Amino acid sequence: xxxxxxxxxxxxxxxxxxxxxxxxxxxxxxxxxxxxxxxxxxxxxxxxxxxxxxxxxxxxxxxxxxxxxxxxxxxxxxxxxxxxxxxxxxxxxxxxxxxxxxxxxxxx
Amino acid sequence: xxxxxxxxxxxxxxxxxxxxxxxxxxxxxxxxxxxxxxxxxxxxxxxxxxxxxxxxxxxxxxxxxxxxxxxxxxxxxxxxxxxxxxxxxxxxxxxxxxxxxxxxxxxxxxxxxxxxxxxxxxxxxxxxxxxxxxxxxxxxxxxxxxxxxxxxxxxxxxxxxxxxxxxxxxxxxxxxxxxxxxxxxxxxxxxxxxxxxxxxxxxxxxxxxxxxxxxxxxxxxxxxxxxxxxxxxxxxxxxxxxxxxxxxxxxxxxxxxxxxxxxxxxxxxxxxxxxxxxxxxxxxxxxxxxxxxxxxxxxxxxxxxxxxxxxxxxxxxxxxxxxxxxxxxxxxxxxxxxxxxxxxxxxxxxxxxxxxxxxxxxxxxxxxxxxxxxxxxxxxxxxxxxxxxxxxxxxxxxxxxxxxxxxxxx
Numbered sequence: 001x002x003x004x005x006x007x008x009x010x011x012x013x014x015x016x017x018x019x020x021x022x023x024x025x026x027x028x029x030x031x032x033x034x035x036x037x038x039x040x041x042x043x044x045x046x047x048x049x050x051x052x053x054x055x056x057x058x059x060x061x062x063x064x065x066x067x068x069x070x071x072x073x074x075x076x077x078x079x080x081x082x083x084x085x086x087x088x089x090x091x092x093x094x095x096x097x098x099x100x101x102x103x104x105x106x107x108x
Numbered sequence: 109x110x111x112x113x114x115x116x117x118x119x120x121x122x123x124x125x126x127x128x129x130x131x132x133x134x135x136x137x138x139x140x141x142x143x144x145x146x147x148x149x150x151x152x153x154x155x156x157x158x159x160x161x162x163x164x165x166x167x168x169x170x171x172x173x174x175x176x177x178x179x180x181x182x183x184x185x186x187x188x189x190x191x192x193x194x195x196x197x198x199x200x201x202x203x204x205x206x207x208x209x210x211x212x213x214x215x216x217x218x219x220x221x222x223x224x225x226x227x228x229x230x231x232x233x234x235x236x237x238x239x240x241x242x243x244x245x246x247x248x249x250x251x252x253x254x255x256x257x258x259x260x261x262x263x264x265x266x267x268x269x270x271x272x273x274x275x276x277x278x279x280x281x282x283x284x285x286x287x288x289x290x291x292x293x294x295x296x297x298x299x300x301x302x303x304x305x306x307x308x309x310x311x312x313x314x315x316x317x318x319x320x321x322x323x324x325x326x327x328x329x330x331x332x333x334x335x336x337x338x339x340x341x342x343x344x345x346x347x348x349x350x351x352x353x354x355x356x357x358x359x360x361x362x363x364x365x366x367x368x369x370x371x372x373x374x375x376x377x378x379x380x381x382x383x384x385x386x387x388x389x390x391x392x393x394x395x396x397x398x399x400x401x402x403x404x405x406x407x408x409x410x411x412x413x414x415x416x417x418x419x420x421x422x423x424x425x426x427x428x429x430x431x432x433x434x435x436x437x438x439x440x441x442x443x444x445x446x447x448x449x450x451x452x453x454x455x456x457x458x459x460x461x462x463x464x465x466x467x468x469x470x471x472x473x474x475x476x477x478x479x480x481x482x483x484x485x486x487x488x489x490x491x492x493x494x495x496x497x498x499x500x501x502x503x504x505x506x507x508x509x510x511x512x513x514x515x516x517x518x
Contacts, residue, residue, distance in 0.1 A: 016513070054481035056488045065484030066430070068403065081125060081406060082151075084171075 003104035007040065010097050018062060018073075020053035023103070028090065029053045030099060031073045033060060038092045039073050040101040046078065046085035111137040112208040114416060115199050116215060117189045117353065119143025121152065121402055122382030123215030124170045125409030126416075127181045133417055139181045140207055142199075146186045147238055148173060153402050155241040156262050157432050160248065160269030167238050192357035194375055211377055211416040214354055214365055215409065218347035218383040218400055223257060226319050229326065232341045235262055247340035250274030255328055255338035259286035259312065261431045262344035264299060268433040270342075271306050278309040278336050280328065285312055289346075290429065292444055292462055294452075295477045302434050311336075347400055349384045362386050364398040369422040371412040379416055381408035387423060391494065392446055392472070403428050426491045435479050441491035442473030451505045453486070461486050469499040486512055 007021045013032040020043055021028045027043030029052045045052055045064040054065040062073040069083030076087040091102040114130055116123045119141050127141045143149060151168040159166055176183050188202040192212065199207045220234035233244050244266065247254065254270045256263045259281030270277045279286075287296040303310055315331035319341070328336045349364040360366040360374040364386035371379045371387065382405040386398040407425040414421055430439045447464025454460050459478025466472045474490030476483030489512035493500060496516070504510045 050481065054484050056485050063488065065481035065488070068488075081128070081410075082170075084175075 002102050004100045004102050006098045007101050008099050016057050018053050018057050038099050040090040040092045041073050042088040047083045112210045113138030114211050115207050115209040116141045116213045118215030119149045120217050121405035122409040124149040125406045126213050126413040129410045129413035131179045142184045142187050156265035159241050213412050214380040215382045216350035216384040218349045221346040221348050223343050232343050234343050248273045253338045255341045258344040266342050267308050280314045281312045298477050370415045379412045381412040401429050426494050438477040439483050439487040440475040441487050442494045444473045446472035451502050455508050463505045
């Protein structure tokens with residue numbers, strides 16, 4: 001069953017930036033790309049469980065704040081050492097100024 | 109390329125990264141990675157941090173055995189390389205085996221500097237390896253009295269870990285303050301305060317006159333007439349590069365194996381990377397430095413691998429360090445001592461960044477401290493500004509509402 005939940009308002013995230021969103025014991029990262037699209041991934045780096053929302057967004061890359069592991073936040077693909085495990089991504093839609101993510105059935 | 113293959117001496121972060129980087133760059137020939145320890149290559153930063161705090165210790169492998177196998181990297185562990193025949197391009201191992209190379213990488217790391225006055229005491233412990241960490245952990249029982257000699261990163265991280273495990277901790281530092289080598293006084297003061305608040309007894313400006321064993325413990329006598337009794341003594345007073353292997357082969361050594369900006373030693377078939385080498389930093393007009401840092405080891409391992417394959421790339425990364433103590437994290441990009449002026453930015457909840465500027469206004473370093481990863485993003489952006497040799501306006505640096513990203517675009 002798809003479950004869409006409201007993560008934040010559109011204005012809560014700056015362009016080319018990221019915020020943390022916690023829901024029901026799970027943690028997510030919500031991104032706004034430089035071309036004004038929204039994306040969502042699991043909130044923790046796959047290397048050492050660090051919150052990615054403290055990291056830096058550059059173009060379509062999120063860089064972990066601790067050890068500079070890099071992921072493409074649009075696809076979840078790990079982009080080189082020290083990370084080698086991809087990041088879970090989640091479907092996103094924007095409705096009435098709200099950013100919604102679909103988290104049903106997956107680990108977060 | 110004619111192909112006897114690649115030999116890497118040292119299976120720490122730099123050597124292991126280089127081995128994988130050779131494959132990532134498409135190299136198909138033999139890759140031999142020689143490690144002195146019996147363990148699969150593992151990450152060292154947790155040894156003074158998480159591994160100490162966790163009940164069962166634990167080891168974080170850089171890659172599991174399967175990944176080495178899939179990459180076709182031959183791991184030779186518990187092995188010592190003893191000599192290089194540069195004319196024949198062969199490395200001889202203690203076991204008698206000999207490995208031919210087309211290119212050789214020295215990633216021999218560094219070892220703890222020993223404290224002469226403690227040489228007679230077998231119970232003084234140093235930290236470099238997983239096994240060292242296990243030995244230290246065995247001393248960190250609740251109520252144990254732990255003396256830490258040296259108020260640098262290793263000493264303070266271990267002091268924090270020991271305190272969190274319920275030990276009574278005293279830190280003995282010869283200098284007037286903690287972390288004199290690479291950390292600004294304002295940040296060292298915050299860490300001093302955090303340690304003191306948690307109950308660590310910090311003695312700066314303390315000269316040790318004697319270390320005596322008595323019964324099961326130690327007594328450390330200081331020049332001011334006081335003495336500190338301890339059940340165990342941890343020594344963290346810096347590291348010395350492992351250069352003897354290179355020296356015996358006649359390679360140039362200058363505070364580490366001397367390499368050029370491409371990580372090549374004085375022999376064009378031999379490269380060096382990580383804690384063992386000194387190299388010129390382009391961003392500081394070629395200033396020669398040696399860094400003991402995890403990301404540097406990765407950056408140099410990657411670069412050495414590419415240049416071993418014939419690329420001609422110069423090292424361009426900015427030095428970057430971090431340390432975790434209690435709930436605080438510090439990050440430093442660039443070399444603080446290159447600066448003559450400091451601009452401070454408050455970023456909330458006690459966290460702050462110091463921007464270090466050269467006389468001409470160029471940003472040369474940034475250092476920050478805060479809870480969790482509060483300073484990470486700004487330090488990363490500062491690192492990019494340093495690489496760009498930017499001269500950001502002082503008022504913009506000081507104003508937290510100015511996003512550093514906008515200065516990068518300027």
